[in-house]
Amino acid sequence: MSHHLDDLESRSLYIIREAYARINPLGMLWSIGKDSTAMLWLVRKAFFGRVPFPLILLDTGMEMDEVYAFRDKLAKDWDLDVINHLCPPEEEMDQTLPPATRSAMRKTEGLKTLLAEHQFKGILCGIRRDEQGLRAKERVFSPRSLDGSWDFKDQPPEFWDQYKTEFPEGCHVRVHPILHWTELDIWRYTQKENIPLCDLYFARDGMRYRSLGEKNITKPVPSDADTIEKIIHELETTNTSERAGRSMDKETEDSFEKLRSQGYM
Amino acid sequence: MSNKNAQKLNVVIVGHVDHGKSTLIGRLLHDTNSLEDGKLEDIKSVCARRGVPFEYSFVLDAFQAERDQAVTIDTTQIFFSTDNRDYVIIDAPGHREFLKNMISGAAQADAAVLVVDADEGVKEQTRRHAYMLHLLGMKQIAVAVNKMDKVGYDPKRFDAVSKECAAYLQSIGLQAHFIIPMAARDGDMLAARSDKMQWYKGKTLIEALDSFDISSPLVSKPLRFPIQDVYRFEEKRILVGRVETGVLHVGDTLFFSPTNEKAVVTSIESWPQKSDRVTASAGQSIGITLSEPIFVERGHVASHEDTLPVLSNVFQANIFWLSEKPMKVGNTYRARFGTNEVRVSVQSIDTLVDTQDLGKEENAAQVVKNAVAQITLRSRAIMPIDGYVENTKLGRLVIYEDYDVVGGGLIDMSAYPDQRKSNNPKSKNIYKVSHSVTPDMRAAMFGHYGGIFWLTGLSGSGKSTLAIEVERTIFERGKNIYVLDGDNVRHGLNSDLGFSPEDRTENIRRVGEVAALQANAGIIVLSAFISPYQADRDRARRAAPQHFHEIYVKADLKTCEARDPKGLYKKARSGEIKEFTGIDSPYEPPHNPDLVVDTAKNDVQTCVTQIVDYIEMNVLIDAQKQTKGNLRVLK
Incomplete structure (x- = not known):
């Protein structure tokens, strides 16, 4: 098992160092969840304890209180450079979108204003292929046009660990260092490396969060798993979707595709 | 699940x-x-x-x-x-x-x-x-x-x-x-x-x-550790990368290509805990420290001395083509092998393969989208290469044009010899002295790195004029710069040489070696030689690839002949001088110059500024730090 995790880790370190060698300036989205916190751990491994670029929280003001508290604690403990970037309000979103999709759109728009403000050429983002069908089709280095949109019908070829790293002025690239990990891999790695986590993942009163989103569009799922061991055991035996608690994915057949093609993570 | x-x-x-x-x-x-x-x-x-x-x-x-x-x-x-x-x-x-x-x-x-x-x-x-x-x-x-x-x-x-x-x-x-x-x-x-x-x-x-097997990492192959990046923090310098094949141990003497430098692995670094890790094998991303502060950068390949990769600037590959724009003979592209990126030009399309009936067309002019072919590529710089048969990880290349991946394929080295041998000195009793003063130490002392800025162009294109002006400007900014000029060298070091093709080649070889020594000593060398043959300039680059910059001083023959500052064209036309470049001896313009200054279109001052800016960008310590992306030390 640990051999398997070592392989995943080595591949992620390679991708992170490739991004750092090729793309400048670089930033990393840190949603404070388990995936991007594991990714942050990998970044620190890649640079022997350092984090040579800023971390970004796309803040809608709607994250759960525990999430903000965890951000502040880790930022202090690990001496992190965190940009807390406020997303535009929901009133400014396309009002024809279903409510949860509209709410998620705020992050997309927040990312656009962040890029305009900081001129990042590359953004590290902790999505995984096993989360969702569209994310399964992603590239490790995924170029975005000027308006941040994802041209999923014409993605660049990507093979033999050689990535697309050159872009016209104004474009940026999303780099996905943990694209090849599964939810279980993340949990096993978190356990092995003893990576700190937000309490909300652990069951309280028969409920726990399997995926952390904003208050208004994320719900806890029934579970008694109150330790990492129990969570791993639970996941080994379940067939429910990780994003079952995320309402924006399912409002219409293509709501997640609409979000992603316009720049959502 | x-x-x-x-x-x-x-x-x-x-x-x-x-x-x-x-x-x-x-x-x-x-x-x-x-x-x-x-x-x-x-x-x-x-x-x-x-x-x-x-x-x-x-x-x-x-x-x-x-x-x-x-x-x-x-x-x-x-x-x-x-x-x-x-x-x-x-x-x-x-x-x-x-x-x-x-x-x-x-x-x-x-x-x-x-x-x-x-x-x-x-x-x-x-x-x-x-x-x-x-x-x-x-x-x-x-x-x-x-x-x-x-x-x-x-x-x-x-x-x-x-x-x-x-x-x-x-x-x-x-x-x-x-x-x-x-x-x-x-x-x-x-x-x-x-x-x-x-x-x-x-x-x-x-x-x-x-019943199928999972591909296992190639641990039993010779060691290949392509350098991905070099991180400097505090007094430590860590070389990072992934061991692609073989096994690396603390205490091993690593041999770096194409620089031929050697050093011993002193540690395999780790975080968060310090570890006493002593080996790393194929597939593992690692960071190491070395016993000597030798010059190493991204793209260099570390291996053991008894199993070195081939050094060559020409190779064949079986490729597939993915771009709407056909690959054509003479076109140049960027090729990536491991962490190395080089400019390559298509020397020939040896065989075009029809994947339907497996029909073969020899010496084709182009490879269109979705087609496959065997081609020969030539690079400007010499580089470490493995054929796919020898090393399935590193014997592959991916081809880029502009912003895009346009093709890829497997390298075949069976038709070309290893050039490492031909670069070795004739006498076996020569041992390179390894300096204990590093380029970084010299740079810290002088305020800049050494470098070779090689001007090439026709007689009368303006090389000497520009060189003298650039030298003065950069010298006045407090930097150690020296011009190697054709005529001056021929009065001393090369007074035994004439203008036959052999003597011209020898002339440039010596100048290349002198420039390399000076650049290694931390001096900014500006050379002003016609240096008409690409092969000679390529060899000058090989003498010090980390320092070399080829600058094409561009002016057409008509302009140069009209200028004729030394009256040489007139003499060549009248037959008084034989083998004069541009008249009865060829000039090969650079395939991929690092910089082009067009003296037919621009005035002297514009060209001088262009060269001065380029030099400063490449020798200043701060500029090097930016381009190499040194680690920012966090608060």
Whole structure:
């Protein structure tokens, strides 16, 4: 098992160092969840304890209180450079979108204003292929046009660990260092490396969060798993979707595709 | 979900469009109980809403466009498991238009399933995909003869299609480990056997997959550790990268190519705990420290001294082409091998291969999109290379043009010799002294790095004029710069040489060596020689590749002849001087100069500024730090 995790880790370190060698300036989205916190751990491994670029929280003001508290604690403990970037309000979103999709759109728009403000050429983002069908089709280095949109019908070829790293002025690239990990891999790695986590993942009163989103569009799922061991055991035996608690994915057949093609993570 | 912790086998499903790849995968997930709860119901309702029969392919074809057109556009990966192990299934589009996506998927696979419609048999993309598998180095292949229901489960038809497949695979050097009759939509011969095909006694698809091996890291091959980056913090310098093949130990003497520098591994670094780790093997991303502060940068390759990679600036490759713009003889591209990136030009397209009838065309002029060919590439700089036969990890290249990946292929070094030997000195009793003063230490002392800025151009193009002006400007800014001028050198060091092609070559060789010594001493060298032959300039670059910059001082012959500052053109025209460059001796303009200054179009001051800016960008310590992206030390 640990051999398997070592392989995943080595591949992620390679991708992170490739991004750092090729793309400048670089930033990393840190949603404070388990995936991007594991990714942050990998970044620190890649640079022997350092984090040579800023971390970004796309803040809608709607994250759960525990999430903000965890951000502040880790930022202090690990001496992190965190940009807390406020997303535009929901009133400014396309009002024809279903409510949860509209709410998620705020992050997309927040990312656009962040890029305009900081001129990042590359953004590290902790999505995984096993989360969702569209994310399964992603590239490790995924170029975005000027308006941040994802041209999923014409993605660049990507093979033999050689990535697309050159872009016209104004474009940026999303780099996905943990694209090849599964939810279980993340949990096993978190356990092995003893990576700190937000309490909300652990069951309280028969409920726990399997995926952390904003208050208004994320719900806890029934579970008694109150330790990492129990969570791993639970996941080994379940067939429910990780994003079952995320309402924006399912409002219409293509709501997640609409979000992603316009720049959502 | 899975409860197995072992590694996953990556298997790619390829084949002609509409032969049922996505359906096969959807059904496979269903039959192995790998679909999420509710997924089947989701798809049932989506299909009902769209008024189409139930489609297993919707599991993978997640894009609206894919569902609308019932065709897979991009490759996708999905996890599933059998009783024996975990898998990553890679779905690859079958449509010709999406070959780049097929390759992106298939390049990551340990094994492949080639899906062939029992009714239609082998089609265009069946052949093309099989050929790509061959080019991607795939060895483990199963053929699924699908849609047996369409041919009434007829064993004769199965036999015919099997033979057709096997014959094509064999003709390109591949072998099908299994050929399995199947009706994927109904699940026949996927996980379960089938009543309708009791005549088939071989393995089911799942059994076939379970018998394939996961590609293991190439630990038994010679060590190749391509440098990905160099991090400096505090007093430490860490070389990072991934061990691609072989094993590296603390205490090993590493030999770096193409610089021929040596140093001993003093540690393998780790975080968060300090560890006493002493080995790293193929597949592992590591950071090491060295005993000597030798010059190392991204792209250099570390190996053991008895198993060095070949050094060459010319090689052959079997490539596939993915760009709308055809590859043409004479075009230049960027090629990446491991962490190295070099400019290459296409010297020849030796053989163009028709993937359908395997017909061959010699000495073609171009390679169009989705075609495959054997080509010869030439680079400006000498570089470490492994052929694919010798090293399946590093013997591959990916070709870039402008912003895009435009092709890729496998390197074949069988036709070209190792140039490392020809660079060695004649006498065996010469040992290079290794300096204890490093380039960084010299730079810290002088305020800048050394460098060679090699001006080349016709007589009268303005090399000497520009060199003298640039020297003065940079010297006045407090930097140590020195001009090596053609006429001056010929009065002393090279007074024994004339103007025959041999003497011109020797002249430039000596100047190149002198420039290299000066640059190593931390001096900014500006050389102003016609240096008409590309091969000579390339050799000057090889004397100190880390310092060398080729600057083309461009002016057409007419302009230069009109200027004629030394009256030489007049003498050449009258026959008073023989072998004068541009008149009766050739001038080869640089293929890929680092900088071009056009003295026919711009005035002297503009050209001087252009060169001064370029030099400063390349020798200043701060500028080097920026381009190398040194680690910012956090508060």
